Amino acid sequence: MGQVLKKFGGDEKKDKEIVPVIQECYEKFFVNTENWSRADFYHAVCLTVEEINKKLGSTQFRVPKASTLEQAYEKHHQGKGKALTKEEFQKILQDVILDTGVTGIGAKDTLFYMLGVPVTALFFKQRLIPTAIPNEIFIPGVTSATVFLLAKLNKI
Numbered sequence: 121m122g123q124v125l126k127k128f129g130g131d132e133k134k135d136k137e138i139v140p141v142i143q144e145c146y147e148k149f150f151v152n153t154e155n156w157s158r159a160d161f162y163h164a165v166c167l168t169v170e171e172i173n174k175k176l177g178s179t180q181f182r183v184p185k186a187s188t189l190e191q192a193y194e195k196h197h198q199g200k201g202k203a204l205t206k207e208e209f210q211k212i213l214q215d216v217i218l219d220t221g222v223t224g225i226g227a228k229d230t231l232f233y234m235l236g237v238p239v240t241a242l243f244f245k246q247r248l249i250p251t252a253i254p255n256e257i258f259i260p261g262v263t264s265a266t267v268f269l270l271a272k273l274n275k276i
Contacts, residue, residue, distance in 0.1 A: 195215070
């Protein structure tokens with residue numbers, strides 16, 4: 121139960137990490153944007169997503185589709201011909217990130233460990249001490265130990 125609560129707290133921590141990156145990228149890429157083309161806007165959003173990915177580490181956001189980005193832009197940017205405000209930019213990024221989702225690099229690692237470690241341990245057990253511990257006890261024990269270790273390392 122405590123691990124679940126810690127996990128929810130981690131999402132708030134990520135939000136606190138993302139907001140300054142969004143503000144920094146806004147100040148870097150979205151100054152004097154009255155005469156931008158769609159390609160310029162799309163490129164700036166891609167660079168912003170890349171900066172967010174660098175900041176978060178294992179959680180990787182996908183680069184948005186041009187159509188998704190265009191819909192979010194049309195929805196949130198009210199003043200045509202005016203520069204994009206910070207609030208509009210933040211709302212656009214929220215819509216785009218929620219729509220595109222996460223590539224799940226960290227999830228791939230977790231699945232690799234969850235499935236790979238017990239299978240590898242079983243292989244070594246069968247080669248070295250096949251009858252010392254029954255498989256019905258050994259496999260769940262190694263899996264539980266793997267989950268415990270991943271939880272302690274904050275991978276899950």
